Amino acid sequence: MNHPIFDDIQRELDRQQELKSAGKFEHTAEDFMRVGHCGDMLAVLTEEVGEVARAINDNEPCERLRKELVQVAAVAISALRGLDYAMVGRASAI
Secondary structure: OOOHHHHHHHHHHHHHHHHHHOOOOOOOHHHHHHOOOHHHHHHHHHHHHHHHHHHHHOOOOHHHHHHHHHHHHHHHHHHHHHHHHHHOOOOOOO
């Protein structure tokens, strides 16, 4: 699948890793899922979905809504990566 949106999602995944490396937060959704901390991952995902809801409720420009949706997609992909990793039995403690 070759579409610019996938490039945007990959950039967001990279940005999340950079923020983690910079100490902005300790774990990504992928980290939480690797060790079965589904509730923590859900908190991250829910926060991002809340930003989508806020953008819609506040009638923000489409560009803002798109940015928030890209973040939701990136968190979901991050969580899926962690879940896939955990399912093959290679998870370790955070």
